[in-house]
Amino acid sequence: MSSPQRSHAIARDLSRMRHATRNRQLNLVLMIVLLSAAALNAAVPLAYAQTTGQIQTFTGEIDDSTRGQWYLLSDLKQGQVLAVRAQGKSGNLDPLVAIVDGAVDPATIAPAFNADVQKAIDAGQDPLAVIPQFANSYFLAWDDDSGGGLDAAAQLAIPADGDYHVLVTRSPLENTFGRFQATLGLDAPEVLTDSVRAKGDPFATEIAVKAAAQAVEEQHITLTSERPTEELDLTTLNEGDTLQVFVESTTPGRIPEVQLMAFGSKAVRGGDYSEDRNQASFEYSFPTGGENYTLQVSACCQDGTDWSADVRLLVGRNSPEVMTGQAEPAGLPMIRQPIPVKVGVKLQQITDVDQKAENYGAVYSLRLAWQDPQLAFRPDECQCEYKVFYNDDFAKYASQQDIDWPSFVLDNQQNNRWVQNKGVIVNPDGSARYFERFTTSLQAPDFHFRTFPFDEQQFYIRVDSIFPVENFTFEVDDEFNEIGTSLGEEEWYITDSQSTVTTGMFSTESETPRFEFRFWAKRHLTFYIFRILVPLGLIIAVSWITFFLQDFGKRVDVTSANLLLFFAYNFTIANDLPRLGYMTYLDALLVGTFIISVLTLAYNVYLKRQESKGRDSRARRIDRYMIWLYPLGFLLAFGIVTWIFFVKV
Numbered sequence: 001m002s003s004p005q006r007s008h009a010i011a012r013d014l015s016r017m018r019h020a021t022r023n024r025q026l027n028l029v030l031m032i033v034l035l036s037a038a039a040l041n042a043a044v045p046l047a048y049a050q051t052t053g054q055i056q057t058f059t060g061e062i063d064d065s066t067r068g069q070w071y072l073l074s075d076l077k078q079g080q081v082l083a084v085r086a087q088g089k090s091g092n093l094d095p096l097v098a099i100v101d102g103a104v105d106p107a108t109i110a111p112a113f114n115a116d117v118q119k120a121i122d123a124g125q126d127p128l129a130v131i132p133q134f135a136n137s138y139f140l141a142w143d144d145d146s147g148g149g150l151d152a153a154a155q156l157a158i159p160a161d162g163d164y165h166v167l168v169t170r171s172p173l174e175n176t177f178g179r180f181q182a183t184l185g186l187d188a189p190e191v192l193t194d195s196v197r198a199k200g201d202p203f204a205t206e207i208a209v210k211a212a213a214q215a216v217e218e219q220h221i222t223l224t225s226e227r228p229t230e231e232l233d234l235t236t237l238n239e240g241d242t243l244q245v246f247v248e249s250t251t252p253g254r255i256p257e258v259q260l261m262a263f264g265s266k267a268v269r270g271g272d273y274s275e276d277r278n279q280a281s282f283e284y285s286f287p288t289g290g291e292n293y294t295l296q297v298s299a300c301c302q303d304g305t306d307w308s309a310d311v312r313l314l315v316g317r318n319s320p321e322v323m324t325g326q327a328e329p330a331g332l333p334m335i336r337q338p339i340p341v342k343v344g345v346k347l348q349q350i351t352d353v354d355q356k357a358e359n360y361g362a363v364y365s366l367r368l369a370w371q372d373p374q375l376a377f378r379p380d381e382c383q384c385e386y387k388v389f390y391n392d393d394f395a396k397y398a399s400q401q402d403i404d405w406p407s408f409v410l411d412n413q414q415n416n417r418w419v420q421n422k423g424v425i426v427n428p429d430g431s432a433r434y435f436e437r438f439t440t441s442l443q444a445p446d447f448h449f450r451t452f453p454f455d456e457q458q459f460y461i462r463v464d465s466i467f468p469v470e471n472f473t474f475e476v477d478d479e480f481n482e483i484g485t486s487l488g489e490e491e492w493y494i495t496d497s498q499s500t501v502t503t504g505m506f507s508t509e510s511e512t513p514r515f516e517f518r519f520w521a522k523r524h525l526t527f528y529i530f531r532i533l534v535p536l537g538l539i540i541a542v543s544w545i546t547f548f549l550q551d552f553g554k555r556v557d558v559t560s561a562n563l564l565l566f567f568a569y570n571f572t573i574a575n576d577l578p579r580l581g582y583m584t585y586l587d588a589l590l591v592g593t594f595i596i597s598v599l600t601l602a603y604n605v606y607l608k609r610q611e612s613k614g615r616d617s618r619a620r621r622i623d624r625y626m627i628w629l630y631p632l633g634f635l636l637a638f639g640i641v642t643w644i645f646f647v648k649v
Helices: 003-051 104-120 128-139 320-324 393-401 524-548 554-572 585-612 616-646
Strands: 053-062 068-076 080-086 097-100 139-144 154-155 162-172 178-186 203-207 216-223 229-232 241-249 257-264 266-270 278-286 294-298 307-315 341-353 359-371 387-390 408-410 418-426 433-441 456-465 470-478 494-504 510-522
Touching: 053 068, 053 162, 053 203, 068 178, 080 097, 080 162, 097 128, 097 154, 104 128, 104 162, 162 178, 216 229, 216 294, 241 257, 241 294, 241 320, 257 278, 257 307, 266 278, 278 320, 294 307, 307 320, 341 433, 341 456, 341 494, 341 510, 359 456, 387 393, 393 418, 433 456, 456 470, 470 494, 470 510, 524 554, 524 585, 524 616, 554 585, 585 616
Parallel strands: 341 470
Antiparallel strands: 053 178, 068 162, 068 203, 080 154, 080 178, 097 139, 097 162, 139 154, 216 307, 229 294, 241 278, 241 307, 257 266, 257 294, 341 359, 359 433, 387 418, 408 456, 418 433, 456 510, 494 510
């Protein structure tokens, strides 16, 4: 083959190779496009399946008056998947969800379920086994804690066409409460695990289900000329509730009156009287609910200045039978009860006792314990078993949340209260403990020094609530009332202590509870015996010894010196005591000793004058009797003074 032919053949082969390579590249691109299209076609149904379905959200609240919330789902189709998730949003709510057939009456199934659970528990069955046992028989599907933390999540493949109900409630084993968010999904499984937004057409309707048993409370009130009106705070009434009130006087001739007050000042509704005006009643509906309403019960047309009237009161929620006066008490309380607060103090140290100012300095530890549903919280929200507030953080938190707490004042506090540490521990169920350790000076006006230095004094600390007894009551905390073992006070020792609770018009113009911790103390007598009484006795003994001297002039000198000592002792003791309007036991001893010493001085001067007049024999004859009458006189005077101060009332 010639050279040109060979070149032409090579060029032809290269062209064929390029063409084949181009074809292979085109085939590869085409294959990639086809595969991408196939993948896209496969992904589109999956994405569509994930985004199809309907989601609807609701919010509500569960407490002792609203035990649960029902939702109606109409015309569901067989094969649809219903998913429900309930999340607690406040308080310590532990939600439970259930799916029920639409043919079941919601007003009966929930009370029946709770009653069967409680009956089985009362019979001694295991609570953890009882709830699943009855829940599986009452509900098509249910759940307690599968939604993460305390949240509940349940799912049901609809078994047949028709209506269905969803219930959001709380576990019958725990008294939890708070707001919740319920998310319902049809063919939307992401509801069970993810936070999702509402989409699609609404398919669920919130329905109101009245409890099978309405609330009725009965109270008996005694009105007097000193307390002619009684105000009773009502519990919160829900939207659609109707309040029934009936009042009658059981005291002949007394006409009862009752009024519904809004926020304690505005009269909303008064009672309609019966023909004999012995009874009054009214109904009042709350289309939007009502908080902080009160009932004002009184009696009129009293004759005389001193009177009393016994009144019977019935208060009902959605209970028309109350209007007849024949209703029996049932259900939850209608009258708000005050929150009991346990109060306790520990005396840690006595820093000072100022007898002249009649006060004492002390280090105390104070503890308050109470439970308020408004303080409840969900432990899974803070990942904690309890919350701790230091210093004034709790007071700020309570103020921001509009929660009343048992704040207090010390009635007999005189100076600033120096707080060493302060804190509040709040548990998920709303129980709280306030602790404070402080130093301050406290008034002790009950000091009485009549038997000084053998006196027993009273010391106390008084804790007064700022809020009236309608809000809080005090109880003695027996576990936190005691005297410390190292008080650091050398002059006094404590003999007894007592804690009491009273009510009255104390630090505010309202009737408030008061806690008082009182203790009694006596003096260590070592100082007074060896520094005052023993020297006083020795001085008296020295005065008596001078009676054995024959030199009457020396006697005058010694008794004169004794008078100066008595003056010094009197001023020394007076510096430790306030300016008293009465005489103490030690004062009486000193005054008695002073009088006898003055008489002794006068007696010795008399003997000296007799001696100077030459009547020496007569003076010594008199002195033979006085040498023994002198100590007997002191003993007799000591006995009389002791009897007057310790025996005679």
